[in-house]
């Protein structure tokens with residue numbers, strides 16, 4: 001899995017049942033993506049197909065996320081970033097927005113114990129100063145409690161936009177330029193990368209979008225420059241182990257070149 005995985009913690013035991021099932025599915029456990037990012041789309045459609053309100057779908061989406069997260073940790077994924085609330089989601093009806101924030105806050109509080117027990121470090125990415133104070137507090141408690149955990153990083157993108165993240169980094173650079181700490185012509189890609197929300201995390205290797213749409217939707221724009229995309233037709237509440245294995249297999253079937261000719 002290389003140095004990047006080593007940096008982030010211990011490898012999981014090889015006798016884990018999900019790892020055996022993954023191998024039977026054809027997955028090479030030595031070539032897992034280190035960082036997986038997920039656009040969890042399709043909750044609304046899933047609910048509407050059942051004649052239920054959209055929030056019912058989001059609640060089911062939360063339940064599914066719980067399973068996927070623990071599966072990913074057991075499989076040996078080192079970083080999982082999920083798109084929980086995009087900067088564009090404010091355009092939804094007020095009750096859906098409020099319901100989503102409540103659900104995410106409840107999840108952050110209720111799941112903290114199990115995440116901590118599983119040695120998972122919780123982070124968040126996004127403009128958190130604009131989200132309800134209770135949610136901000138729950139995320140801060142989660143980050144503080146789990147800051148020394150090493151098995152997997154779980155990064156929640158909340159009020160997140162890829163362009164906004166780049167704007168926030170550029171503002172920091174502009175301030176440094178104003179103070180004379182850096183010359184405009186000396187600004188490099190690394191200067192921007194270092195000012196993103198979590199510069200310590202490796203870029204995603206695999207981005208999964210559920211629900212079938214072929215869009216990136218402003219998710220991790222800077223970090224996804226070379227990541228592999230996998231579109232799953234499953235709606236998020238139905239994205240289970242086999243669909244996850246298919247995504248990893250798809251990733252492993254591709255040769256990653258990073259713009260060059262040989263690196264695979």
Ligand code: FPP
Pocket residue numbers: 040041042043044045046054058059061062065083084085086089100103104107108156211236
């Ligand atoms: C997109 O489905 C999903 C979201 C906007 C929210 C994702 C939230 C969850 C999975 C639940 C809770 C999350 C956490 C972190 C506890 P959509 O509503 O756009 O679906 P549609 O495309 O079918 O309308």
